Amino acid sequence: MSATPTRTDPPARVDLLVIGGGTAGLVAAKTAARFGASVVLAERERLGGDCLWVGCVPSKSLIAAAHAAVAHRHDGALGVTSTPPAVDFGAVMDHVHAAIRTIEPADSVDSVEATGARVVRGEVRFTSPTTATIGGAPVRFAQAVIATGSAPAVPELPGLADVDPLTSDTVWGLRALPERLLVLGGGAIGCELAQAFSRLGSRVTLVHRGARLLPKEDTDASTIVTEALRDDGVDVVLGASAARVDATEGGAGVLVLDDGAEHPFDRVLVATGRRPRTAGLELDAAGVRVDERGYITIDSALRTSNRRIRAAGDVAGLPAFTHLAGVGGSAAATNAVLGLRRGIDLSAVPRVTFTDPEVGAVGAGLSEAAERGWSTHEVALDDTDRAIAEGRTTGFARIVVDARGRVRGATIVGPRAGETLGEASLAVTHGLTTSQLAAATHAYPTYSDALWNAAVAHVRERLERPPLAPAIRVLRALRSLVVR
Ligand SMILES: Cc1cc2nc3c(=O)[nH]c(=O)nc-3n(C[C@H](O)[C@H](O)[C@H](O)COP(=O)(O)OP(=O)(O)OC[C@H]3O[C@@H](n4cnc5c(N)ncnc54)[C@H](O)[C@@H]3O)c2cc1C
Numbered sequence: 001m002s003a004t005p006t007r008t009d010p011p012a013r014v015d016l017l018v019i020g021g022g023t024a025g026l027v028a029a030k031t032a033a034r035f036g037a038s039v040v041l042a043e044r045e046r047l048g049g050d051c052l053w054v055g056c057v058p059s060k061s062l063i064a065a066a067h068a069a070v071a072h073r074h075d076g077a078l079g080v081t082s083t084p085p086a087v088d089f090g091a092v093m094d095h096v097h098a099a100i101r102t103i104e105p106a107d108s109v110d111s112v113e114a115t116g117a118r119v120v121r122g123e124v125r126f127t128s129p130t131t132a133t134i135g136g137a138p139v140r141f142a143q144a145v146i147a148t149g150s151a152p153a154v155p156e157l158p159g160l161a162d163v164d165p166l167t168s169d170t171v172w173g174l175r176a177l178p179e180r181l182l183v184l185g186g187g188a189i190g191c192e193l194a195q196a197f198s199r200l201g202s203r204v205t206l207v208h209r210g211a212r213l214l215p216k217e218d219t220d221a222s223t224i225v226t227e228a229l230r231d232d233g234v235d236v237v238l239g240a241s242a243a244r245v246d247a248t249e250g251g252a253g254v255l256v257l258d259d260g261a262e263h264p265f266d267r268v269l270v271a272t273g274r275r276p277r278t279a280g281l282e283l284d285a286a287g288v289r290v291d292e293r294g295y296i297t298i299d300s301a302l303r304t305s306n307r308r309i310r311a312a313g314d315v316a317g318l319p320a321f322t323h324l325a326g327v328g329g330s331a332a333a334t335n336a337v338l339g340l341r342r343g344i345d346l347s348a349v350p351r352v353t354f355t356d357p358e359v360g361a362v363g364a365g366l367s368e369a370a371e372r373g374w375s376t377h378e379v380a381l382d383d384t385d386r387a388i389a390e391g392r393t394t395g396f397a398r399i400v401v402d403a404r405g406r407v408r409g410a411t412i413v414g415p416r417a418g419e420t421l422g423e424a425s426l427a428v429t430h431g432l433t434t435s436q437l438a439a440a441t442h443a444y445p446t447y448s449d450a451l452w453n454a455a456v457a458h459v460r461e462r463l464e465r466p467p468l469a470p471a472i473r474v475l476r477a478l479r480s481l482v483v484r
């Protein structure tokens, strides 16, 4: 059940050519083949994409080990004392790679070919709007889906190349824990990995250009994550502009900032954003246009400037999440094969940053709420019984509500925020009201009580205002006349 393709023989003609075997391409190929189309999935390396090999799976596996390394810290407050566990970094990385191997069969060549699609190994180049080569072998396609993903963007910083910087592509090959790790970039990758490495024993400095970590999240969520990282021992440097790197030896060096501050390190991990993987595709030959950042431009039904070709996943400049790559791959294949115009609802894409505490968000945040005049309702975890019982009270659940009482967004910070977020996503996707959320009985005591109580708070507020408050007063008065 290997994910590495071996065939190099595409048929002369296919209904659908899918380029790239990450989440978007896998879902696209399987979906189209199940509809009965003849499908070739072309992959130059191995199926599974970033998520399986260098993204979600290894990072969440490392985070699980990092979490275990500090779990004892809460024990004292619970009346239990335990000794700090020892970390065997080599064994941690064995766990990371074992998780990848366990999940690999789900993305294997067999799993795709069982749907009727053919997997062909090789790099794709377009030769015209309806033809391409896969590893040099020609193929004519009626339609195509480009799903080639994105790669780490390494900044042009003088001296950086001399210290062999790690990226999210290469960090998983480490066998020894760097004593001093410098992380450049405070987005999701930077925050998750800085905290994990710190918890596993590295001395971590996180250097971020912006004024706050996780700039896409609400300000108070960023503040909580910054404090959590600092509590974990991460030296968080904000508003920093890197000037150069002075290499010493073996990947070690010093990062020098514009203000002259120096940050020495044994290894540096670059997490400063992504760039689309389009090099070598010869998009011009296919008539596929890209935007100013190089991402493939698509319309609301995922069509590129060549109406026979669609794009899905990271390469289309969509928010870089596995779940969205899957949704995009499915929509692109369905549209191609059945001639539909399914789009993606970008207003309800959930995202979770797996720091401790986790940050989960969907839909509108504080700034959109302010712009549109929507109200916000929040419950802190120190008012949430499960959090109090577990001694894990840092965080909150907040909902954004429109004038008709519909839930338009949520931000949840705390343990298992990613799990609670599912309910908020359902509410935002289907336009549920706070009354509907409040009317659903929730098991007690759970972290999702916080979200539920935020909805209840909004319902209660409405009951205390016109038109409901006077109506309730009239009903009560009438009732007291009847029942004496
Ligand atoms: C460290 C890290 C952690 C992450 N954690 C999460 C997370 O917790 N949750 C989440 O939702 N997302 C997470 N992501 C993001 C997620 O991994 C990506 O959004 C997702 O993998 C994108 O899928 P894709 O199909 O668009 O592209 P990819 O997975 O990148 O797949 C593209 C495929 O195309 C192939 N390819 C490229 N060019 C060609 C060519 N010319 N010919 C043939 N094949 C080609 C590549 O080899 C690759 O297999 C994380 C990412 C990183 C880096």
Ligand SMILES: NC(=O)c1ccc[n+]([C@@H]2O[C@H](COP(=O)([O-])OP(=O)(O)OC[C@H]3O[C@@H](n4cnc5c(N)ncnc54)[C@H](O)[C@@H]3O)[C@@H](O)[C@H]2O)c1
Pocket: 155, 184, 185, 186, 187, 188, 189, 190, 192, 207, 208, 209, 210, 215, 240, 242, 271, 272, 273, 274, 319, 320, 321, 351, 352, 353, 354
């Ligand atoms: N849990 C998850 O779902 C998860 C986890 C990891 C990654 N991802 C996805 O992968 C994408 C890429 O992650 P990322 O963290 O690399 O990118 P990012 O764009 O989210 O964050 C990078 C940050 O680095 C900063 N930066 C850029 N250049 C810098 C420099 N020279 N010095 C200091 N700081 C600099 C930027 O201001 C930016 O805020 C994310 O947007 C996300 O969609 C998701």
